[in-house]
Amino acid sequence: MAKLNLGFLMDPLEQVRVDHDSTFAMMLEAHRRGHTVRYFEQGWLRFSGRCTEARMRTVAVRREPGRHFDILEESVRPMSSLDVLFLRKDPPVDVEFLHATQLVELCAGKPPVYINSPAGLREANEKLFALHFPDLMPETCVARDHAVLTEFIARHPDGAILKPIDGFGGKGIVFARAGDRNTRSLLELLTSHGREAIIAQAYVPQSRQGDKRIILVDGEPLGAVLRVPSEDDHRGNMAVGGIPKKTTLTDREREICARLKPMLRERGLLLVGIDVLGDYLTEVNVTSPTGLAEIDTLDGVCIEANVIDLAEKLAAKR
Structure with missing residues (x-):
């Protein structure tokens, strides 16, 4: 070569x-x-x-x-x-x-x-790109209107995850539940008093077991790492203390990857890290997805090769 x-x-x-x-x-x-x-x-x-x-x-x-x-x-x-x-x-x-x-x-x-x-990076917001596949995701709402967001939270007895559209590394992600007296204040903070839209997503109880970062190269899944949250946090991001653990891909996760592959390749998104929680796609990370080093160590592979x-x-x- x-x-x-x-x-x-x-x-x-x-x-x-x-x-x-x-x-x-x-x-x-x-x-x-x-x-x-x-x-x-x-x-x-x-x-x-x-x-x-x-x-x-x-x-x-x-x-x-x-x-x-x-x-x-x-x-x-x-x-x-x-x-x-x-x-x-x-x-x-x-x-x-x-x-x-x-x-x-x-x-x-x-x-x-x-x-x-x-061009693919400009188009594929890491939180919003997954909305092209609503059937693969937990129920999701994007809004700045407090009444809309409050109603969404109320419809989900297990609670909802709220996160900024341009957030990263677990920053600004909070858990909210109907009846919590902090909810109104959280919405004010996250939406800058209704000036910025945020994402509300139905809480997936399996999140306590961790979320899975899957690395796709040219649309093909080459490895995954389970990111398990600490006891005192709801976030599994390694940047905020999530613990990486060895894992394998399920049939459902392979189905998600197969659904994403044509759109990723069409947009020139050749190195991608998707996040899967339970049976649901939550994010498509395209800017500088992490996880290669952890997967290499846990699985004895070399994804960067x-x-x-x-x-x-x-x-x-x-």
């Missing part, structure tokens, strides 16, 4: 957790294969008049906390100099990120292979 120039638009490399970060796992695999690994941050992008370029650092990476990379070279390069560009900026997806997805598409030469597609395999295959057709 010809050696490739692989670019990673990501958060500061200095801050990654080498045994947890999925982007770093892919960088390690690319470096192991002899590809050139270049990293840059969102703020390093600029448009020169013909092609978007960025200050890029060519790095050598290793799994050593505290000294996990060396900068081999640093220079300004156009997007067209990359064979593959991994768009791996962590949420939140804000206006600056949307602008970045537009900038990286401006290539005077041949554009790189994008993982994931900039499949991702780099796909990058090589697509780059060969470029």
